[in-house]
Amino acid sequence: MTFTPIMFARHSQVDVPDSNLLEANTNNMVIDFSGTEAIPFLTTILGLDINKLTASGLGIKGTLDGDLNSTYSFALYYFSETAFRFVLHSDGATQLQALISEQQLRYDIEFVIRKELATLLLCGEHAFDALIEAFKLTPGLRLSDVNSCYGAQSGDVFITAIEKQSQQYFQLVAKAPELAKWQAHLQQRGFDMSLPEVA
Numbered sequence: 001m002t003f004t005p006i007m008f009a010r011h012s013q014v015d016v017p018d019s020n021l022l023e024a025n026t027n028n029m030v031i032d033f034s035g036t037e038a039i040p041f042l043t044t045i046l047g048l049d050i051n052k053l054t055a056s057g058l059g060i061k062g063t064l065d066g067d068l069n070s071t072y073s074f075a076l077y078y079f080s081e082t083a084f085r086f087v088l089h090s091d092g093a094t095q096l097q098a099l100i101s102e103q104q105l106r107y108d109i110e111f112v113i114r115k116e117l118a119t120l121l122l123c124g125e126h127a128f129d130a131l132i133e134a135f136k137l138t139p140g141l142r143l144s145d146v147n148s149c150y151g152a153q154s155g156d157v158f159i160t161a162i163e164k165q166s167q168q169y170f171q172l173v174a175k176a177p178e179l180a181k182w183q184a185h186l187q188q189r190g191f192d193m194s195l196p197e198v199a
Helices: 038-045 090-103 127-135 176-188
Strands: 007-011 021-025 028-034 058-063 073-080 083-089 110-113 117-123 138-143 148-154 157-164 167-175
Touching (some): 007 127, 007 148, 007 157, 028 117, 058 157, 083 090, 090 110, 117 127, 117 176, 127 138, 127 167, 127 176, 138 148, 157 176, 167 176
Parallel strands (some): 007 138
Antiparallel strands (some): 021 117, 028 083, 028 110, 058 148, 073 083, 148 157
């Protein structure tokens, strides 16, 4: 039997909050985006430099309003040259859907709103190790650019590493019942449900 490691990452130049905290963010949405002209749309219409997205799971942060800390900012994860995933606030999701719909006549692109998926944000000095252990991930990647992010699929959960306000955060994306299971597991490991909402 062949063992295929699931690589995971964290940022190398951001602070790690001392407290181990969780936040279930009901304002986040997931949009899966695809099409043979996905890359031209992302580079031309959204102005993203996706040249560094060369392997599945790599991602970048972007924004629809010029502010990476607003509710119009997003994380974009690369799966293939024709498939990507956006994780963003519902404010930004509404604007992004309108933009994609408007451009579908010019570009061969499609999107699927993943209403069944929810997000759980976590941080803290034990967050990385807790995820590595719980999801059987292989730590080995370092993100040197704060605008980079990384996502890996482990079972039914998409796990991401992202920088927010110069702090290291991780986000779990899954169906609500699955997230509830992991929330309970992490609370048993000492994570408190008291993380203030971070845009």
